[in-house]
Amino acid sequence: MSYTSLSDWNHCTECGDCLVLCPVMEMERDEATAAISGLLHHGRSERVFDECTFCFRCNNFCPQGLRPHELILEKFLAARKEKGAMSAVYPYLFNGMETSLWKDLYARLTQNEQSILKKWSEMPPPSREILWVGCIGRLSCVDIENSEIMRDLPKYGPPELCCGELAYRLGSWKAYVRTIEKTLKAFEKLKTETMVCYCGSCYNYLSNILPRVYGRKLPFRLISLYEWLDEKRKAGALRLQKPLSLKTALHESCYVSELGQGFAGSLRDLYASTGAKILDLPHNGERNLSCGAVSVLRTLYMPSSLFKEQNIKYREVRQTGVRDLAVNCPGCYITLSLTSRFKGIKLHYIPEEVLQAYGDRITRPLSSRIQLFVRSFLRRFTLPLKRVDPEASPAPAVGED
Numbered sequence: 455m456s457y458t459s460l461s462d463w464n465h466c467t468e469c470g471d472c473l474v475l476c477p478v479m480e481m482e483r484d485e486a487t488a489a490i491s492g493l494l495h496h497g498r499s500e501r502v503f504d505e506c507t508f509c510f511r512c513n514n515f516c517p518q519g520l521r522p523h524e525l526i527l528e529k530f531l532a533a534r535k536e537k538g539a540m541s542a543v544y545p546y547l548f549n550g551m552e553t554s555l556w557k558d559l560y561a562r563l564t565q566n567e568q569s570i571l572k573k574w575s576e577m578p579p580p581s582r583e584i585l586w587v588g589c590i591g592r593l594s595c596v597d598i599e600n601s602e603i604m605r606d607l608p609k610y611g612p613p614e615l616c617c618g619e620l621a622y623r624l625g626s627w628k629a630y631v632r633t634i635e636k637t638l639k640a641f642e643k644l645k646t647e648t649m650v651c652y653c654g655s656c657y658n659y660l661s662n663i664l665p666r667v668y669g670r671k672l673p674f675r676l677i678s679l680y681e682w683l684d685e686k687r688k689a690g691a692l693r694l695q696k697p698l699s700l701k702t703a704l705h706e707s708c709y710v711s712e713l714g715q716g717f718a719g720s721l722r723d724l725y726a727s728t729g730a731k732i733l734d735l736p737h738n739g740e741r742n743l744s745c746g747a748v749s750v751l752r753t754l755y756m757p758s759s760l761f762k763e764q765n766i767k768y769r770e771v772r773q774t775g776v777r778d779l780a781v782n783c784p785g786c787y788i789t790l791s792l793t794s795r796f797k798g799i800k801l802h803y804i805p806e807e808v809l810q811a812y813g814d815r816i817t818r819p820l821s822s823r824i825q826l827f828v829r830s831f832l833r834r835f836t837l838p839l840k841r842v843d844p845e846a847s848p849a850p851a852v853g854e855d
C-alpha cells in the first residue's frame with residue numbers, strides 16, 4: 455500500500471487543473487497537462503520536483519476528487535531514492551523512531567513537566583469530552599495542565615502516540631501507518647463522546663486524512679480546540695479578560711485549506727473576538743501559500759525554496775501595512791521563527807493569545823521552546839547521525855524502554 459494506491463489514478467483525465475491553479479507554479483495549461491502526464495506515466499516532472507512545496511492545495515482543485523499532492527510526493531521521493539539523495543535528517547522528525555526529535559525534546563523537559571506527561575499517558579476516566587494533546591502541545595504541558603479554561607477536560611497524550619502528520623508529510627507511508635495504528639489501538643480504549651484536539655494539525659490528520667485517505671474512522675466525535683472555544687464563547691461560558699489590541703496579518707496553514715470553511719471560520723471568529731483585527735494576505739483562502747516547511751524534503755538541510763516561500767509571505771505581510779503575522783499552526787510558527795525576526799516581522803501564536811485573552815496564564819510560550827529544538831538538532835547533527843530507516847520497525851517508545 456502507498457499514498458497513490460489509495461486513489462484510482464485511472465480516473466485522472468490529465469486536465470491539468472491541479473497545476474494550473476497551484477498557487478506556487480501557476481502553470482500554463484499545456485505545461486500542466488504535460489507535467490501530470492510525466493508524473494503518471496514516467497514518474498517525473500522536473501519543474502514540479504524543483505518547485506512544489508508539498509502544500510496540499512492542489513487536492514482541492516481536482517474535479518475527480520483525486521489527491522495530486524500525494525502523487526507528486528510519492529514520485530518525488532521515488533526519484534530522490536533512485537539518486538540515493540534521501541536525507542538522513544527528516545526521519546529524525548517523526549515521533550516513534552528509535553532516534554527521534556520528540557524523544558530528545560521530552561527528555562529535556564523538567565521533572566515536573568515529565569510527571570505531567572506521565573500522568574497524561576494513563577487512560578483518563580470516562581468523560582463526555584477529553585483533550586487530546588499531540589506532540590507539540592506536550593511542550594506546553596504545564597500551561598495546559600493548569601488551564602482554567604480547559605480545567606474540566608481530562609487530558610490524554612502519551613508521548614509515543616501521534617496523529618502521524620510528520621511521517622505522512624515527509625513521505626514515509628509505512629512510518630505513518632505504524633504510528634497511526636498504534637494511536638488508533640490506544641484510542642479504542644478511550645471512553646468518551648468527543649475528543650477535543652489541542653493542535654490543528656492533529657485535527658486535520660484525525661478528522662480528514664484518517665477517513666479520507668487511510669479509510670479509518672474514530673469511534674468518537676472530533677472537534678478542534680478553536681471550534682470548542684468558539685462554541686463556549688458563543689454560549690457565554692468564556693469571559694474576555696485581556697483583550698488584544700492588535701492589527702495583524704493572518705497566515706493560514708496547509709490544513710486550513712484542507713479542513714475548509716468550518717474550521718477557518720471558527721479560527722477567525724475566535725481570534726477576532728479577542729479584539730485582534732485581522733488583515734488578509736493576498737494568498738489567503740483556498741490558494742494560500744505555505745510556510746515552506748515541507749520543502750525540507752528537497753535538500754539535506756535548509757532548502758532555498760523554504761526561504762523563497764517565506765520571502766513571498768513577508769512581502770505580502772508588508773503589503774498589508776503591518777509587521778505582525780498571526781499563525782495558528784505550531785509547525786508554521788516554528789519554521790517562520792527561523793527567519794521572521796531578520797525580516798522585522800513579529801509572530802503571534804494564535805492558540806496562546808486566545809487562551810491568554812480569555813484568562814489563562816501562558817508561562818511557557820512556544821517561542822520559549824524554540825531553544826529546545828535548536829539544542830536537540832545541534833546535539834544530533836554535530837554528532838554523527840546514525841542513518842535512520844523510516845520504514846524499519848521503531849524501537850520501544852518513550853517510557854517503554
Ligand code: SF4
Nearest residue numbers: 476506507509510512
Ligand atoms: S502540493 Fe502545493 S505546490 Fe505542490 S503542486 Fe500541489 S498546490 Fe502546487
Ligand code: SF4
Nearest residue numbers: 466467469470472516
Ligand atoms: S489529478 Fe485531477 S486535477 Fe490533476 S490532472 Fe488529474 S484529474 Fe486533473
